[in-house]
Amino acid sequence: IALYAALIEAGVLPEDELETYGTDDSRMPMSGMAAYTPGMEITGGSLGHGLGIAVGMCLGLKRKQSDSFVYNLLSDGELGEGSTWEAAMSAAHHKLENLIAIVDFNNQQADGPSTATLSSEPVTDKFEAFGWHAQRVDGNDIEAVRAAFDIARGLKEPRPRIIVCDTRMAKGVPFLEARDITHFIRVEPHEWTLALEALEKGRPQ
Structure with missing residues (x-):
């Protein structure tokens, strides 16, 4: 959305x-x-397609001698798909420095917490082992995310880059943050008002 x-x-x-x-x-x-x-x-x-498509796009751009970057957003659930790791290995093999992947690590899947469904930890260590430059930040901290992007774009090393963002779904709305399952979240009509009030209250003045 x-x-x-x-x-x-x-x-x-x-x-x-x-x-x-x-x-x-x-x-x-x-x-x-x-x-x-x-x-x-x-x-x-379908989970697991995105990174492979991004690898293909990066290869095409390199052959055109383009200096553009490709940004690929993954869910933490996609780290449980074998095709994701095949793409990760391929990206490192082809030295795709024009690829910046972002993992939204919110620990939520349709079946429950992603770490309980199939743990992918330690995520950054695994990507480093595959030949990537890996960072991990608080994904709800916009300045931290921005700084991580600056580092990723500024690297001179010929290898792909990944930013693992630890996020909390419904951040800023305490009663939604506290819900056990927020992957498919249902908000009742009266809760929209409460949510907007909470966001307004938390907005910097």
Whole structure:
């Protein structure tokens, strides 16, 4: 849904279409579809595809001698997919310094905590062992994330980079933060008001 918001800001999708998110025949399904979502270049949904696609894009850019970066956002659940680690190994082998991966490590999956479903720890050590430059930061600290991106982009080493972001879902809304399962979160009508009040209260003056 964050990508849909970005596409709306870019003028690719109309804002009022957000009301259709996740409904039948919507151009904004829960997982984007390249076939009928404007601005969507690939079809997502199944875990483990993203990093492999990013590796292919990086290889193509290097052959074109482009200095562009490819950014790939992964969930911590995707670290349980074998294809992710095949892509990680391939990225290091091809010295893809134009690849910056970000892991949203919120410890939530549909089946419960990702660390309980299939632990991927120690994440940074594993990526380092695969030949990546790895950092780990508080993903809810925007300045820390920004600094990590500056480091990743500024590296001169010919290897891929990854930033593992430890995040808390519904950050800033205490009663939602405390819920055991927030992967598919249901917010009741009266809770929207409480959530907005909590966010307003926590906003810097």
